[in-house]
Structures are given as C-alpha cells and as structure tokens.
Amino acid sequence: MEAKQFSKTAMGTAFMRAYHATHDHPKIFDDFLAHRLITEVEHRHMEARQIELFQRLDPARAALCPDQASALACWMQTWAPPPIALGRARYAEDILEQAVQQQQVKQYVILGAGMDTFALRRPDLLERLQVFEVDHPATQAHKRRRLLEIGQEPPAQLHFVPVDFSRENLADALRRSAYDPQTPSFFSWLGVTYYLTRAAGFATLRAIAEVAPAGSAVIFDYLDTDAFVPERVAKRVQIMMDNVRRLGEPMITGFDPATLAADLAAIGLSLHEDLGPADIEARFFAGRPDDYHASEHARFAWAVVA
Numbered sequence: 483m484e485a486k487q488f489s490k491t492a493m494g495t496a497f498m499r500a501y502h503a504t505h506d507h508p509k510i511f512d513d514f515l516a517h518r519l520i521t522e523v524e525h526r527h528m529e530a531r532q533i534e535l536f537q538r539l540d541p542a543r544a545a546l547c548p549d550q551a552s553a554l555a556c557w558m559q560t561w562a563p564p565p566i567a568l569g570r571a572r573y574a575e576d577i578l579e580q581a582v583q584q585q586q587v588k589q590y591v592i593l594g595a596g597m598d599t600f601a602l603r604r605p606d607l608l609e610r611l612q613v614f615e616v617d618h619p620a621t622q623a624h625k626r627r628r629l630l631e632i633g634q635e636p637p638a639q640l641h642f643v644p645v646d647f648s649r650e651n652l653a654d655a656l657r658r659s660a661y662d663p664q665t666p667s668f669f670s671w672l673g674v675t676y677y678l679t680r681a682a683g684f685a686t687l688r689a690i691a692e693v694a695p696a697g698s699a700v701i702f703d704y705l706d707t708d709a710f711v712p713e714r715v716a717k718r719v720q721i722m723m724d725n726v727r728r729l730g731e732p733m734i735t736g737f738d739p740a741t742l743a744a745d746l747a748a749i750g751l752s753l754h755e756d757l758g759p760a761d762i763e764a765r766f767f768a769g770r771p772d773d774y775h776a777s778e779h780a781r782f783a784w785a786v787v788a
C-alpha cells in the first residue's frame with residue numbers, strides 16, 4: 483500500500499459486502515450496514531468498473547446479459563472475488579460468536595479492518611466485548627472520516643489503533659492502546675496476508691502470539707503458493723490479482739498449506755483448522771440457488787496461541 487493512500491481494496495470489499503446484502507439470497511454473510519460506508523459516487527464508480535471489467539474479460543458471456551443488473555450479478559458470481567470476502571467474514575464471525583457466547587473471549591482485534599462494520603452491526607455482542615480496529619493509518623483515517631460524514635458515532639467499546647504492518651510491531655502498538663494482554667482475545671486478519679511480504683506477515687502473527695494469552699485465537703485467510711505460479715493459477719484468481727495490482731495494491735505473498743502448521747508452531751501458534759476450497763464450498767456454498775462458489779487457491783485458517 484502507498485503510505486498516504488487509503489486502501490482501495492478495502493472499499494472494494496465493502497462494495498461486495500453491500501452488493502451481496504442487498505441482492506442475494508440466502509446470505510453467505512449479511513453485512514447490512516456496508517452500503518452506508520460507500521458514497522453514492524463511489525458506488526456508481528465501482529459498479530461501472532465491475533461491468534467494464536466483465537465486458538473486457540468475458541465479452542461472450544457479458545453479451546448474453548440483457549441489462550446492467552444481470553451483467554453485474556453474473557460477474558459477481560463467476561469472476562469477481564465476493565466468495566473470498568464473504569466466506570472469510572462468515573467463518574471468522576461464526577467462530578467469534580461461539581467464543582463470546584461461551585465467555586472465552588473479551589477482546590476482538592480486527593487486523594486490517596478496512597470498512598468492517600462489526601462494532602456497529604453487533605451491539606448485542608458489544609456488551610461483552612472490547613473491539614480494536616487495527617489498520618493502516620491512511621485507511622483508518624478515511625474510515626473515521628466516513629463515520630463522521632454519515633453521523634455515526636463509534637461505540638465506546640470500539641478502539642482505533644493505527645498500524646502499518648510493514649513498518650511497526652503489532653504487539654507494541656496494542657500495548658500502547660487500551661488492549662489488555664492478560665485478557666483472552668480473538669483476532670481476525672481478513673484480506674491482508676496477500677498484500678504483505680512473508681516477513682511482515684509472520685512478524686504480525688508472531689506479535690499475536692506474543693501479546694495475547696494462551697488460548698487466544700486468530701482467523702486469517704491466505705492464498706496458496708500455486709496462486710503465484712503463472713501456469714497453475716486459476717483464471718478467477720488471476721483476474722483478482724491483475725485488478726488489485728492496477729489499484730496499486732499488488733498481491734505478493736501466498737503460504738504453503740503443507741508447511742503452514744510447522745511455520746506457525748515455530749512462532750508460538752498452533753494451527754487448529756485450515757479450510758481449503760473444497761471445505762469452504764461444502765460449508766458455506768453448497769446447495770445455493772445461484773453461482774457463488776468457493777474460490778480456487780483461497781484458504782481460511784484458525785490458529786491458537788500455544
């Protein structure tokens with residue numbers, strides 16, 4: 483990410499969450515507030531951009547769509563990345579909710595939060611949770627401005643912690659905030675590993691192991707290393723990579739599922755679950771009446787502080 487620019491991909495995932503919440507049934511993940519964080523102008527711009535991409539990358543299928551609405555629906559379901567953005571959010575919040583109900587966690591740290599709406603969407607869980615949104619300073623400043631513009635006061639339980647994962651240590655930044663290192667915590671780190679170097683990614687995971695008590699959990703998504711091999715990458719994922727590179731946020735890092743458990747163990751995390759595309763399809767997409775399917779190469783991991 484460029485130092486002074488807020489994340490365009492964060493706006494892109496908010497657009498996908500908003501689109502799904504208002505157009506699709508049943509919901510994979512219902513972010514019914516996402517649309518509030520996108521202005522009308524941004525919305526129109528992103529919609530036009532998706533349709534332009536569809537017409538350029540799959541003109542034959544685009545030509546079969548009778549209107550813009552059906553073209554957008556077809557693009558979102560076949561070539562765009564909503565399945566990754568929606569699936570990972572559902573996965574993380576399902577596990578979080580269970581941990582809160584069982585009183586296992588009292589702090590939720592959202593790393594690379596972007597336009598995440600959890601703290602506004604789940605006032606019921608805020609009775610039992612302190613929430614920390616950790617994000618790149620430029621993206622976080624943009625989000626806070628947007629909350630002001632829409633007249634949305636952040637709840638008292640929401641704490642903002644600006645951090646650039648490429649330059650700063652997450653543990654140091656959390657220690658400077660209201661975060662309590664003794665309290666069992668739940669971390670989500672969604673849609674971020676791709677954009678960091680492997681060293682910065684593992685430094686952030688190591689910081690979680692350092693700053694959170696044993697039993698605390700982190701959920702993150704990642705691309706497998708095949709996604710970065712030109713002759714192996716699936717077309718849908720290549721389209722996503724080309725698209726975000728053009729937005730100035732290139733995807734540069736994947737993890738190897740075969741070594742992930744050992745790599746995490748070396749930094750104090752135990753891999754509890756690692757869902758591949760077939761698992762994700764079975765859990766979140768099977769039996770849908772539309773064409774949303776789990777994405778190739780994308781995986782959801784759940785690790786626990788040892």
Ligand SMILES: C[S@@+](CC[C@H](N)C(=O)[O-])C[C@H]1O[C@@H](n2cnc3c(N)ncnc32)[C@H](O)[C@@H]1O
Pocket residue numbers: 483488489491492495496567593594595596597598616617618619621622645646647648649671672673674677678
């Ligand atoms: C694709 S968005 C994901 C947003 C949200 N987690 C979601 O799933 O919709 C990527 C997020 O990673 C953050 N990010 C990327 N590079 C970062 C860095 N070096 N330090 C901190 N945050 C970073 C961006 O600011 C942005 O919020």
